[in-house]
Structures are given as C-alpha cells and as structure tokens.
Amino acid sequence: MNSQEKIISEIRKNKPAARPLPEAFSVVADSETMLDNFVAVLQSIGGTVTTIQNSDDIEALLKQKLESGLEVVNGLATLPYYNLDDYTDKDRTELEKVHTVLLKGEVAVAENGAIWVPEKAMGNRLLPFICQELVLVIEEANLVTTMHQAYQKTTVNDGGFGVFIAGPSKTADIEQSLVIGAHGPLALQVFITTNAGSVETECARAARHVPGSV
Amino acid sequence: MNTVIKDHSNAAAEFLQDKERARWHDETLWFVRAKRDKAAHNLDEWEALRNAASQIKEHTLSMLDDYLLEFEAKAKANGVHVHWADTAEEHNQIVYDILQKHKAKNIVKSKSMLTEECGMNHYLIDTGINVVDTDLGEYIVQLRQEIPSHIVLPAIHLKKEDVSNTFHQHIGTEKGNKDEVYLTRSARGVLRQKFLTADAAITGVNFAIAETGGFVVCTNEGNADLGVHAAKVHIACMGFEKIIPKAEHLGVFLRLLARSATGQPITTYSSHFHQPAKGQEMHIVVVNNGRTKQLGREEFRASLKCIRCAACFNTCPVYRRSGGHSYHNAVAGPIGSILAPNFDMKKNADLPFASTLCGSCSNVCPVKINIHEQLWLWRQKLMQDGYVSFAKKSSMKLMAGVLGNPSLYRVGGKLAREAMRLMPWSVNNKLNPWYKQRDLPAPPKQSFREWYIQNKKT
Numbered sequence: 255m256n257s258q259e260k261i262i263s264e265i266r267k268n269k270p271a272a273r274p275l276p277e278a279f280s281v282v283a284d285s286e287t288m289l290d291n292f293v294a295v296l297q298s299i300g301g302t303v304t305t306i307q308n309s310d311d312i313e314a315l316l317k318q319k320l321e322s323g324l325e326v327v328n329g330l331a332t333l334p335y336y337n338l339d340d341y342t343d344k345d346r347t348e349l350e351k352v353h354t355v356l357l358k359g360e361v362a363v364a365e366n367g368a369i370w371v372p373e374k375a376m377g378n379r380l381l382p383f384i385c386q387e388l389v390l391v392i393e394e395a396n397l398v399t400t401m402h403q404a405y406q407k408t409t410v411n412d413g414g415f416g417v418f419i420a421g422p423s424k425t426a427d428i429e430q431s432l433v434i435g436a437h438g439p440l441a442l443q444v445f446i447t448t449n450a451g452s453v454e455t456e457c458a459r460a461a462r463h464v465p466g467s468v
Numbered sequence: 469m470n471t472v473i474k475d476h477s478n479a480a481a482e483f484l485q486d487k488e489r490a491r492w493h494d495e496t497l498w499f500v501r502a503k504r505d506k507a508a509h510n511l512d513e514w515e516a517l518r519n520a521a522s523q524i525k526e527h528t529l530s531m532l533d534d535y536l537l538e539f540e541a542k543a544k545a546n547g548v549h550v551h552w553a554d555t556a557e558e559h560n561q562i563v564y565d566i567l568q569k570h571k572a573k574n575i576v577k578s579k580s581m582l583t584e585e586c587g588m589n590h591y592l593i594d595t596g597i598n599v600v601d602t603d604l605g606e607y608i609v610q611l612r613q614e615i616p617s618h619i620v621l622p623a624i625h626l627k628k629e630d631v632s633n634t635f636h637q638h639i640g641t642e643k644g645n646k647d648e649v650y651l652t653r654s655a656r657g658v659l660r661q662k663f664l665t666a667d668a669a670i671t672g673v674n675f676a677i678a679e680t681g682g683f684v685v686c687t688n689e690g691n692a693d694l695g696v697h698a699a700k701v702h703i704a705c706m707g708f709e710k711i712i713p714k715a716e717h718l719g720v721f722l723r724l725l726a727r728s729a730t731g732q733p734i735t736t737y738s739s740h741f742h743q744p745a746k747g748q749e750m751h752i753v754v755v756n757n758g759r760t761k762q763l764g765r766e767e768f769r770a771s772l773k774c775i776r777c778a779a780c781f782n783t784c785p786v787y788r789r790s791g792g793h794s795y796h797n798a799v800a801g802p803i804g805s806i807l808a809p810n811f812d813m814k815k816n817a818d819l820p821f822a823s824t825l826c827g828s829c830s831n832v833c834p835v836k837i838n839i840h841e842q843l844w845l846w847r848q849k850l851m852q853d854g855y856v857s858f859a860k861k862s863s864m865k866l867m868a869g870v871l872g873n874p875s876l877y878r879v880g881g882k883l884a885r886e887a888m889r890l891m892p893w894s895v896n897n898k899l900n901p902w903y904k905q906r907d908l909p910a911p912p913k914q915s916f917r918e919w920y921i922q923n924k925k926t
Contacts, residue, residue, distance in 0.1 A: 258540075258552035261708065261756045265533045268764030273530045275713060276523040279720050281513055295733055346664050346698040365723075366733030379745050380697040383690045383737075384663075401734075402719040410715045411680040414546070414743030418722075420734045423690040427605035427621065429628045430496050431648040436604060437656050437663075438690025438737075 283399040288364040289446070292397055296367035299421035300434045301442040305394075309333055312391060312445055316356065324353035329377060330391060338377040346380060355385040359392040359419075361407045362446075365400045368420040369444065373413035382419065388439040390419065394448045473796045475818040480790035484905075493625065494788040500621070501782040503731025504832065511723075520720050522836035525773035528713060529763065535678035535711045536754065542681025546743045549751045556586035556757045563588060563670065563703055566751055567597060570701050572667035576659075578685070578692035579603040580672030581619050581776060582705050582755060584798040588670075599670075600662050602691040604655055611638045617792030619799055620729045620778040625791050659691070669695035673706035673752070674775070675721055679714045682742035683752065686725065686735040693739055702744065703751045708759055709772040721775060724834035728777040762810045767845045771806045773835040780829035780839055786822050795819060802829035806842040809850065817855035820846035878917065885911040 255263070293303045304311060309332070316335050319326045329338040333356075341349065357376055359369035369390050376382050398404050410416060423438030434440070474482070484490045508514045528535060540550045553559035559582075567575065575592065577599055583589065589599050589610075601610040605622035609615060611634050616622030623631070628646040635641040641654045671692045676683040683704060685692045696702045712721065718738075726732040744750035763769050781787045781801035792800035797808040797816060802823060808816035820843045823829075829839040850856050851864070870880050887894050888911040896903050914922075 256552070257554040257558060257756075258754075260554055261552055261754075261760060262533050262537065264756075264760035265536070265708075265763060268760055268769075269532055270526075270530050270763075270766070270769060273523070273527045275527040276520050278716060279517070279520045299732070299736075350660065350664055363734075368734050368738070378697075380694070383693040383697060384660075400719070401723050402716070405716050405719045410677075410718075410740045411546075411682055411742045414741070414745065416740045417693070418734065418738040419736065420738075421736050423688065423736055425604045425652060425689050426730075427603070427608065427623055428631050428648040428651055429626070430500070430621070430624070431628075433649050433652040435656070436652060436689035436691070437602065437659055437694055 279402055281400055281402060283403060285399060288397050288399055289394060289448075291399075292362060292364040292367060292446075295365065296421065296444060299367050300424060301367060301421045301444055303444045303446065305446045305448050307448055309447075312356070312389075315389065315443075319354050325351050327352055327355045327377075327381060327385070329355070329357040329375060329381075341381060342377045344378065346384070349378065349380050349384050352381065352385045354387045354389060355381050356389040356391065357382060359390040359444075360396065361404050362392045362397050362444075363399075363401055363404045363418070364397060366420055368401075368404070368418040370404060370408050370416060370418055372408070372416040379415050382417070383423075383438045385439055387441045387443070388419070388422070389443045389445070391445045391447065394446055397446075473815070474794075476790065476794050476796075476822040477818070479794035479796070480786075480822075481904075483791040483794055484789065489627065490789060490791075492627070493791060496624065497782045497788045500730060501779070501832070504728055504779055504782065505731075507727035507731040507733065511727075517720055517724055518834055518836055521724055521775075521834055522773065524712065524717050524720060525835050526770075528711060529709075529769065529772060531713075532708065532711065532763070535713055536708055538678040539676055539681055539711055540754070542679070543752060544681070546681050547750070548681065548742075548744065549749070551751060551753045553753055553755045553757070556755075559586045559705065559753055559755045559757065560588050560591040562753050563705070564592060564595060564597075566701065566703055567592070567668055570668060570749075572701060573597060574662070574666050575599045575668050575670060576602050576662050576666040576691075576695040576699070577606075577670040578672065578687060578695055579606055579622070580670065580705055581616075581799055582672055582707050583670065584615065585707075586705075586755070586757065588705075600659070600666075602659050602662065602689075602695055603687070604652065604689060604691075607655060607659065608634060611635075615793070615798070617800065618778060618781055619776055619801075620781075625793065660694070663694045663698045666695060666699050668701035668703065669699040670703045670705065671696060673704050673710050674725070675718060676706055676711045676752075677713075677715050677718070678711055680742060682715075682740055683710075684718060684722075685739045685741070686722075686737065687739075688732075688736045690737055693737055696739075696741075697745065700747070701749045701751070702741075703753065704741070705753045705755065708754050708756060709774070725775055725777055728779040728832065728834040758811050762807070765810070768806060768810065768842055770837050771803065771810075771839075771842060773837050774803050774807075775835055776803075777834055779832040779834065783828045783832050785824055785826065785828075790822065795822065802839045802843065803837070806839060806846060809846050813850060813853060813855045817850045817857075820844075820850065821860075878915070881915050885913070885915075 328335045361370040422442040423436040425436040551562045608623045617625040632646045673683045787801045805819035823843045827840040
C-alpha cells in the first residue's frame, strides 16, 4: 500500500459521520457606500487612491516616471507606452530593475481594499511583486462589497494564477512596528475610473436611490 | 538537537524572570487581540461567518477522503505533481528528492508551520542544502538559530535591540541602529538577492480547493510570491486538513483569517495557484503525520478544523505570560497544546495543563473549536494513561478525596484557616510556587457553612 492509499484508508476508517455542507453564505450588500468604503479601507492599509473620469492622470503619472528615467511597465493596452508584452519572458534579474508596474485589476472589494489581478492581466507572474511601486487601475463598475461577491464575479482557476492584492507589501515582525514596504512593492496606487459624467450611469444611480424601486 | 526539553511551567518561570520583557510580551499580544475584536465587531455577520466556517470544516472532515482525491485529480489535470507523505520523514524525503532531481542547492521558503512540524529545515540543511526563511520574523529567528515562538508573529519574543544585534552580526547593519524601517529595508535588500538566485521555492498552504485543484497562500510581505514566481520549482507543503470543498468557501475563510489573526481586513496578498507558470514545475506534498490518528479521536478531531490564525494564542493569559518557546512544540499556544499530545503523549503531557481553562480561546476561534474543553479532556486522558507526573497525580487524587468527602473537607478547611492565621509562613514560603507574584487574602474566621448555620438559627 502506498502512502496515498494508506492515508485514504485510515481517513475512511476514522472520519466522523456525514455532516451537511451549509448553504452558500450570503450577506446583504449595501452598494451605496461601496466606493467610500473601498477608498477608506485601502487608505487605512497604506494604499493611495484617486478617482478619475478619464485617463489623463494615469498618463501624466506614466510620463513623469519615464521622464525621471525609471523603468516602467504599462499593462494597459488602451494607454500610451504599453509594453507589457516585452516583459512576459524576461528573466528575474531583468525584472528586478523595473520600478513601476501599471496593471488592470478585475474586481475590487470594498470591505478590505483587495483587488483581484488574474494572470492574464499581469503578463509575467513576478511583475506585481518584484516592482518598487505598483499601480492598479479598476473600474467602478467592478467594485463589489464583500469577498463573497468577489468570488461570484471572478473565476479563480481561469488561468494558472491570480491574486488579491490589498495595499503595498508590509510587515510588523520587528516589535510589532508597522513598516510599509517589506520585500515586495513599497507603494500601491489605485486609480478608480468612475463613470460619473455618463448620463446612463446617473440614471442608474437615481434609480437605485428611489425607495422601493425594483 | 539533543537539548533537554524543559516542561512548560519551568520554561515559563525562566521566561518570567525578565519582568519588563514579559510584561511587554503580555501587553503587545493583548493589543493584537484588541485589534482582532475591533475587526470582528465591524462585521454584523461575524458570528454567522464563524458558524459557516465551522460547519464547512465539519462537513469537510466527514468527507475528507472524497475531497482529497478530488483535489489530487484536479491538481494533476492542472499539470501539478501531487505527492502523499504519511510521516514527517517521508515528507522531508519527498522534498529532498525533488530538490535533488533539480540539483537545487539554494532554497527560499515562506512561512509553513507544517515544515516546522516536520523539522524540514534541519533535514535539508544537514544534507548541504541552503534553506532561507524569507518571512521577516522567520528570517530573524533563523539567523538566531531559534524556532518561531508564534505561528503568525514568529519573532514576537524579541525586541528591537535583539533584531538590531542579530542583523549587525549576520548582515552587517550599523551597530546599535534599532530603527524598524532601516532594519526591515536592510533585510529586504538581502532577501531580494536570495529570491533572484534561488533554485527552488517552498511554501505552505492556507487553503486547498477540492473543486479546482488549486491552493491559496496568504502573506503580507510578498515573500511567498517573490520566491515562487522567481524560481523554476515550487513545492507547496500542506497538512491534509487544509482542504476545503469549493472556491466560494474562500469568501468565508479569507474574511475570518486575517481579522482573527492581526485585525487586518485581509492579508496584503492572497495568492491563488492552479497551474505552474511556463517553464516552471509545481509540486504539492499532502501530509498526514498523525492527522488520521487525531481524526479517529472523537473528542479531539475538531482540532483539525484549525486555520492557524493564532487568535487563541493572543488571547490566552498563559501564552501571553509564558512565551511560545515554553511550549516545546512547532505550534504553541492553546491549539498547539491540543495538537501536541496526539504526536507524543509522553513528551507533551505538560501542555494541556498550560491553561487556566478560562475558555477565551474557544470564544475567539474563527472555526469554533472547543479548545478549552479539549484541554480539559486531554488532562483526563493523560492522567488515565499514566503520562502525568506522580506529584501532580497524587495531589489531584488527594484533592479529589477531600472534595468528595464533606466532613473531611470541613475539617481540612478549618485546619487551613487556623494554620494561615497562626502560622502564615507555613503556606506563604518559597516552597509554595502559588505565592510567586501573588498573595492570598486574609483567611476568614469561619467558613460559609458555619456562617450559614449560625445565622439561620438566630
């Protein structure tokens, strides 16, 4: 009997009687305060957040980093200076020189400031961790209240890897003193693209505010 | 390591000799507990989450065989190598063989209490392999040739000056510089170089998902991801109880884990691994090491629900005042004290007694393990099976005799009150450890029974 068979047979012998799986956990989602909550939580865990209506601020940031001579990876194909494809196969010592990485987040969670970044958005798995500064861009429409909604909205095994990122890397391992910037990125900046100007969205919002509306 | 193991109370006495430090340890962990309370109270559904987590785990334990086999099949289909280890030795051998196959000499490891349980570092280092612990707290204790004193805060027993001295000695930081940012950044520089040169990375597993064959690793520092994504080989080691049925259950567990551990809403990184990256090899080692035995112990099997958040450590009045090293087990604290006797009843017979049975551990446990009841049950089992010292056993027998006999109890109580009044030195002396750091109130003139009989008559 190999170890797999041995372990499985011992489990069968020793396991308790069948217990039911509880129903899926559900919470009432208050989407009214979602954006404010997300911003407040992300700031409290060391991230910086900017809400934007167009890409001007992101482009300005990219330009400013590049003009300072820093190596920047832009993973947003709709923006200028897109170069993520150049980094897909780069080796770790080359990636270590990258200063700023800009990626698109798929889902953002209001309760904890976490942003889901799937493998297809990062090009190379090492990039969001090895850079000095990480910039994530999310759409307001992809905000959800809790982790339960986040797992409904994303498929964790779509691709070989994916990660929830909540703030910059940090540690409190030395006498419980919080230090932002441990081994990974020293800073996380998040841009939330809102559709505040759009008439359609305004209507949708108004509809949500009417008591009793369906 | 053939050092003599001190029992918990003697090791705790040593820990308490540095009063300042012991007080700091106590207060700091209580502060972490308070942060946990704040995070928990922020969620109206906290208790419902604990119930759900507990039920999911209980269901999973009742179908462990099915879920583990489903996990194995899915992981294999994802291109991941799955290994099974019945014992700690087999686990270490499997890891060693994988490393040998790749001629891997330099290994980076992120936090894994399982590999601590298996003594993997020593095993590998003895064969000439370099293993660097990359979690900052673990890196510090590894440089000092110690083991983690806490499963979430591995260096909580140390102060800034200790870290400063250790780093000065090993990585050349300025002598006497105790600034935490300076020390953290210095370690960052050294460890990032290790990530760039490592041949393989070893991680633990927080949750393994039967439905998808994937697993989740949670860190704040980014060390697991830096190690794994930079290396050609990833080995993830898990105790088999880490399995959960579905990805949606991660919603329940990730909401509870960091809030219970440190009061954070979630760890910085919750990484979901399903397939190896292009050109990479991914291995999972599923470990038993006594878990099937614990599963068969009806009164103790709930300990396998543990998600290793350490909330029970932070709240425990005994852990806070005795330090993790007093528990002589990879997992310390209340949960460690109910897991350890399963491994070795003789060696760990003292641990279930390292508790006041106040029940706070059970109250904060995010998966509702009845920790304090299990501590009490272990005490009985250890007594029955003859693993408790003669002195403790005979004093308990004496106590049981006195408490079980009303007239003997009354005479004994009267004698004790008289003795304490006339000869206080007979109890309050160096031979009685109860009087360390505390005093008894003055003995009453009469017992409640005597008072009641007297007052009822008048």
